[in-house]
Amino acid sequence: MDAKYHMTREETLFVVRRNIVDYIWKSARLEGLAVTYPDTEAIYNGMSVQGVKVSDIVAVNNLKHAWQFVLDMLDEPTDYSFVCKVNRCVGGNSLIILQIIRLSVRLTSVWAAIT
Numbered sequence: 001m002d003a004k005y006h007m008t009r010e011e012t013l014f015v016v017r018r019n020i021v022d023y024i025w026k027s028a029r030l031e032g033l034a035v036t037y038p039d040t041e042a043i044y045n046g047m048s049v050q051g052v053k054v055s056d057i058v059a060v061n062n063l064k065h066a067w068q069f070v071l072d073m074l075d076e077p078t079d080y081s082f083v084c085k086v087n088r089c090v091g092g093n094s095l096i097i098l099q100i101i102r103l104s105v106r107l108t109s110v111w112a113a114i115t
Contacts, residue, residue: 009074016071020044024063033059066090 007015016023025040033056039049043060066089076082 013071016067020064020067024060024067027063028056028060031059035060062090 021041021044022037024044025035025037028035028040035043035049035052035056039052040060042049043052043057044064049057066086069086069089073082073085
């Protein structure tokens with residue numbers, strides 16, 4: 001069975017890079033962070049944001065670094081070690097197992113679509 005919306009690796013990377021702030025914002029909202037899309041975009045671009053807790057800014061930056069890590073490692077195998085490295089990016093070495101699974105599944109599914 002052929003994929004209905006098959007994209008090349010380059011096309012998929014273009015879509016990911018074009019929508020990365022949206023992906024980070026949606027992940028942040030799923031994690032319960034009180035950030036708006038404009039807040040997320042400002043944090044992503046390295047700007048300061050008034051009225052956002054430092055822990056939320058750190059979490060958004062961790063999500064950004066996780067995405068950067070995945071995009072930098074496209075040619076690496078998706079195995080347990082890879083998932084643990086993604087978790088370290090997201091959780092700052094915390095041991096939140098559900099967070100590992102949720103984000104790793106999202107990122108590895110994008111990774112699998114790209115490769």
